[in-house]
Amino acid sequence: MSAAISDEEVFAHFHDVHIDRDNIAHYRGLMAGRLLINHCRDCGRWIYPHRPMCPACLSWNVAPDEVSGRGRLYMYTLLEQSRDPDAPLLRPMQVAAIELCEQPGLRYLSQVVDCPEAALRHDMPVELTWISRGGRRWPAFRPADETL
Numbered sequence: 001m002s003a004a005i006s007d008e009e010v011f012a013h014f015h016d017v018h019i020d021r022d023n024i025a026h027y028r029g030l031m032a033g034r035l036l037i038n039h040c041r042d043c044g045r046w047i048y049p050h051r052p053m054c055p056a057c058l059s060w061n062v063a064p065d066e067v068s069g070r071g072r073l074y075m076y077t078l079l080e081q082s083r084d085p086d087a088p089l090l091r092p093m094q095v096a097a098i099e100l101c102e103q104p105g106l107r108y109l110s111q112v113v114d115c116p117e118a119a120l121r122h123d124m125p126v127e128l129t130w131i132s133r134g135g136r137r138w139p140a141f142r143p144a145d146e147t148l
């Protein structure tokens with residue numbers, strides 16, 4: 001269970017990520033292999049990027065819940081420029097916005113794997129998978145059947 005992972009372990013594991021009180025549950029979930037998104041307990045709205053207050057009903061009664069991992073590719077782009085001058089990109093890096101099925105407009109930034117770039121298309125169904133990068137587990141999405 002993810003509650004067994006301490007704050008210190010999250011900070012150490014994601015030492016190069018800005019972890020704060022609004023996103024630590026999300027990163028704790030990643031360590032446990034669960035994709036957690038903040039969810040308003042009063043009106044039911046899913047909230048991403050991570051915020052402590054619901055933008056729909058202004059409630060502070062917000063807590064993370066696990067999403068199904070199903071969604072559709074809303075858009076993607078290819079980053080050509082590295083952010084780290086000491087680590088140039090060997091090839092363009094794909095960044096994709098996945099619209100999760102839980103709510104229209106709930107778009108999680110990730111990438112699509114197990115799919116040639118030429119086959120990527122807007123609105124294609126995708127499902128959550130996990131990739132290993134830099135010794136850590138990250139959420140990604142792969143093509144899925146049209147059964148959403």
Ligand SMILES: [Zn+2]
Nearest residue numbers: 040043054057
């Ligand atoms: Zn709300």
